[in-house]
Amino acid sequence: RKEVEQDPGPFNVPEGATVAFNCTYSNSASQSFFWYRQDCRKEPKLLMSVYSSGNEDGRFTAQLNRASQYISLLIRDSKLSDSATYLCVVNSGVWGYQKVTFGIGTKLQVIP
């Protein structure tokens, strides 16, 4: 089993739609969780950290479910500019040592 698993997609959604991505992780000792966005042939950029209480940033909402070991990303009112690959990232290191694992990424294509 992969340490971090994501559905690679692609997810093709119309503008204005709501889309959700899930990501599962295998290490129950994982400490922190992130969603990164990566545009074609560009570097990953932090979209948001993910907390147990859930967090929201505008149209984006991230949730963490430690019991089931998955994190989710919800995008509301999709824009054409949201088209990108969304990478799930899990850090299972302890202090002084980071073990950062990326998922394969989920490709989103928002269509007019």
Place this chain on the structure above:
Amino acid sequence: DAGVTQSPTHLIKTRGQQVTLRCSPISGHKSVSWYQQVLGQGPQFIFQYYEKEERGRGNFPDRFSARQFPNYSSELNVNALLLGDSALYLCASSLGVGSTDTQYFGPGTRLTVL
């Protein structure tokens, strides 16, 4: 403030050659990590350095090595290049090595091995 910078941007090498990639972290960041990203995959962790010490190593062969300098910049070296080493090499910097320290990525070096 300048972000993470990497050089060169692109590189073409032939099998068996050696390559050195360079990274300068965000000012004030003491940790640098290196990742390899092949087409269609997520970045794979290679190394992490903090205060010039190796703090993490991914599942890569000994042909891959790295170091960090007193100014926190870093180099990644790959010896005896293979075709499969063709990838985007990403450098990320963070303030420290805590589990919640966010990593910020540079634009990457695209390595092609012929």
